[in-house]
Amino acid sequence: MLKDNRRHYNSVIDAWSEFMNDNIHFGYYKTEKTTLKESGDELINQMISLTTVKKNHRILDVGCGVGNPAFYLHNKFKCSVTGISTSQRGVEIANETSGKLGLAKSVRFKVADGTRNGFPDESFDIVWAMESSHLMRKDRLIRESYRVLKPGGTFLLCDVVFKCFTLKYIYTLPPHLFRLLALRRGYGNVWAMPKEYYFWHMNKAGFREITSIDVGENSMPTLRDWTDRINREKDTILKKYSQSHLKDFMRACEAMEHLFKKNIVTYVIMKTVKD
Numbered sequence: 001m002l003k004d005n006r007r008h009y010n011s012v013i014d015a016w017s018e019f020m021n022d023n024i025h026f027g028y029y030k031t032e033k034t035t036l037k038e039s040g041d042e043l044i045n046q047m048i049s050l051t052t053v054k055k056n057h058r059i060l061d062v063g064c065g066v067g068n069p070a071f072y073l074h075n076k077f078k079c080s081v082t083g084i085s086t087s088q089r090g091v092e093i094a095n096e097t098s099g100k101l102g103l104a105k106s107v108r109f110k111v112a113d114g115t116r117n118g119f120p121d122e123s124f125d126i127v128w129a130m131e132s133s134h135l136m137r138k139d140r141l142i143r144e145s146y147r148v149l150k151p152g153g154t155f156l157l158c159d160v161v162f163k164c165f166t167l168k169y170i171y172t173l174p175p176h177l178f179r180l181l182a183l184r185r186g187y188g189n190v191w192a193m194p195k196e197y198y199f200w201h202m203n204k205a206g207f208r209e210i211t212s213i214d215v216g217e218n219s220m221p222t223l224r225d226w227t228d229r230i231n232r233e234k235d236t237i238l239k240k241y242s243q244s245h246l247k248d249f250m251r252a253c254e255a256m257e258h259l260f261k262k263n264i265v266t267y268v269i270m271k272t273v274k275d
């Protein structure tokens with residue numbers, strides 16, 4: 001599963017980061033006038049608003065894409081950010097940008113897995129997982145994040161989650177059995193879980209003060225903006241990327257829109273603190 005996802009993100013990262021405007025995540029639309037670029041940055045702001053980031057903080061960005069959120073955090077707070085991703089290509093692009101911006105000392109990227117990252121215990125003030133948790137075993141991501149956080153450190157994440165499983169006992173199932181019950185989307189080993197599943201594992205790992213905000217309504221317009229942008233710039237895009245890249249992306253947007261509209265999924269930001 002991990003190998004597939006690594007291969008998937010290596011092959012689509014150039015195209016997807018361009019289709020999505022470098023922020024490889026949903027946006028947060030404050031008003032109808034919010035633009036795609038603004039919305040991507042605004043989702044980062046919404047996550048930030050749940051915690052306090054200081055200049056001397058060390059942040060671990062798990063699933064860093066091509067580095068946009070890491071650069072945004074550094075620019076805003078001057079803190080040090082280490083981004084990790086299983087996509088070699090994504091890490092390459094991010095490190096290139098960091099070099100060009102003269103930030104190589106404070107914003108670094110390396111290939112590592114969020115579920116076994118290799119960093120020492122208690123080495124970060126904040127672990128940040130922006131729309132990457134659906135690609136990993138969430139129980140392992142949560143345990144690993146707990147391990148590398150300093151006491152009192154904050155774990156922040158945002159992702160698409162399922163709304164349809166409400167039975168409490170179901171979250172206590174081992175992840176592989178749970179996944180058998182979860183709806184499987186047909187591309188890239190992508191899995192969403194209900195937010196309660198995350199909460200259950202956060203509690204079990206020792207986290208406290210678990211909070212979440214549902215931003216589904218503010219995030220859904222992203223799908224319309226992504227597809228509009230692609231339709232508008234189709235000719236230019238097709239000179240650089242294959243028809244299948246485009247088709248896969250559009251199909252993913254369509255599937256997501258269906259799931260949002262049917263109230264099967266929503267978008268949630270979660271925050272929790274290490275005891």
Ligand code: SAH
Nearest residue numbers: 009024025063064065085086087113114132
């Ligand atoms: N957070 C970024 C990118 C989100 S896309 C942004 O908001 O712009 C999801 C990212 O997670 C991709 O970079 C993908 O390569 C990475 N990823 C997938 N599985 C991972 C894993 N097991 N460990 C670390 N990163 C992973």
